[in-house]
Amino acid sequence: MANILLVEDDENLAYMLCExxxxxxxxxxxxxxxxxxxxxxxxxxxxxxxxxVDLEDNISGFDVAESVRMVYPTLPIIFTTGKTHFKDVERGLKLRYVDYQKKPYGTKELLARINNLLNRVVETNEKRFVFSGFSFNPMEQIVSVDGNEIRIAKTEAAFLRLLCENVNTVVTKEKIVWILWNEEDVYQKEHSLNNLAHKIRKYLEGNPYVDLVTISKVGYKLIDNK
Structure with missing residues (x-):
C-alpha cells in the first residue's frame, strides 16, 4: 500500500488521520x-x-510544496485547508499533481481524493528544456550538449531545473538554498553553491550560446544568447 507523509501541526487531527x-x-x-x-x-x-496549508512555523504549505516540486516533479500532493480564496487555490494548482481537501472533512471524502490522485498520477517525462545546442530532461536528470548526453546528480538537476525555469532571470542565492536544502543560511551553503555552479559550467563548456553567470552577492543567471 502507498506511503503517505502527513504534514499537520494539529496533533489531535494528525493522530486521528494516522489512525x-x-x-x-x-x-x-x-x-x-x-x-x-x-x-x-x-x-x-x-x-x-x-x-x-496553514502551518504555524512561518512556512506555508504552498512554500513547502513549491520546494518539494522542484526536486520531486510528480509527487502527488493534497492540501488540506480552510482557505477558499481563488488566488490561494490557483497557487497550489499551478504545481500539478495536486488536489484540495477543504476543512472540515470526513475520512471517506479524504480517502476518495487520495485514491483518485494516486491512480491519476503516472510517471511521465517532464518537459525537456531546449536551448541552442543544449537540452535538459529534469525527470531523467540528463543534460545533452551537442548530442552528447550526461546523467547528472539529483542536486545538480534540481539546481539546473531552477535556472532553466528562470532563464535570463537572476535566481537569488536565498531561493536556491531554500529549494535545494530547505535552509535559510546562505553563508553555510556558499561553498556548495559554488561547486554546483562550477559543475553546471563544465557541462556547458563548448556551447557559445548558453552560459551560467554569477551575479555578485545576489545569485545566478542562466543566459540563452540566441
Whole structure:
C-alpha cells in the first residue's frame, strides 16, 4: 500500500488521520513542521504528501510544496485547508499533481481524493528544456550538449531545473538554498553553491550560446544568447 507523509501541526487531527489511514492500509509518517518535509522526503520518499496549508512555523504549505516540486516533479500532493480564496487555490494548482481537501472533512471524502490522485498520477517525462545546442530532461536528470548526453546528480538537476525555469532571470542565492536544502543560511551553503555552479559550467563548456553567470552577492543567471 502507498506511503503517505502527513504534514499537520494539529496533533489531535494528525493522530486521528494516522489512525484512520492506517486502518485503510496506508503507511503514514507524521511531521508537524513544514521545514522538515523536504528533509524527510530525502530520507524516505513518500508516495503522496498530505499537507496542511496553514502551518504555524512561518512556512506555508504552498512554500513547502513549491520546494518539494522542484526536486520531486510528480509527487502527488493534497492540501488540506480552510482557505477558499481563488488566488490561494490557483497557487497550489499551478504545481500539478495536486488536489484540495477543504476543512472540515470526513475520512471517506479524504480517502476518495487520495485514491483518485494516486491512480491519476503516472510517471511521465517532464518537459525537456531546449536551448541552442543544449537540452535538459529534469525527470531523467540528463543534460545533452551537442548530442552528447550526461546523467547528472539529483542536486545538480534540481539546481539546473531552477535556472532553466528562470532563464535570463537572476535566481537569488536565498531561493536556491531554500529549494535545494530547505535552509535559510546562505553563508553555510556558499561553498556548495559554488561547486554546483562550477559543475553546471563544465557541462556547458563548448556551447557559445548558453552560459551560467554569477551575479555578485545576489545569485545566478542562466543566459540563452540566441
Amino acid at each position: 484512520n489511514l492506517e486502518i485503510e492500509g496506508f503507511e503514514v509518517k507524521h511531521i508537524n513542521k513544514g521545514a522538515k518535509a523536504l528533509a524527510e522526503l530525502e530520507v524516505n520518499l513518500a508516495d503522496l504528501l498530505l499537507m496542511d
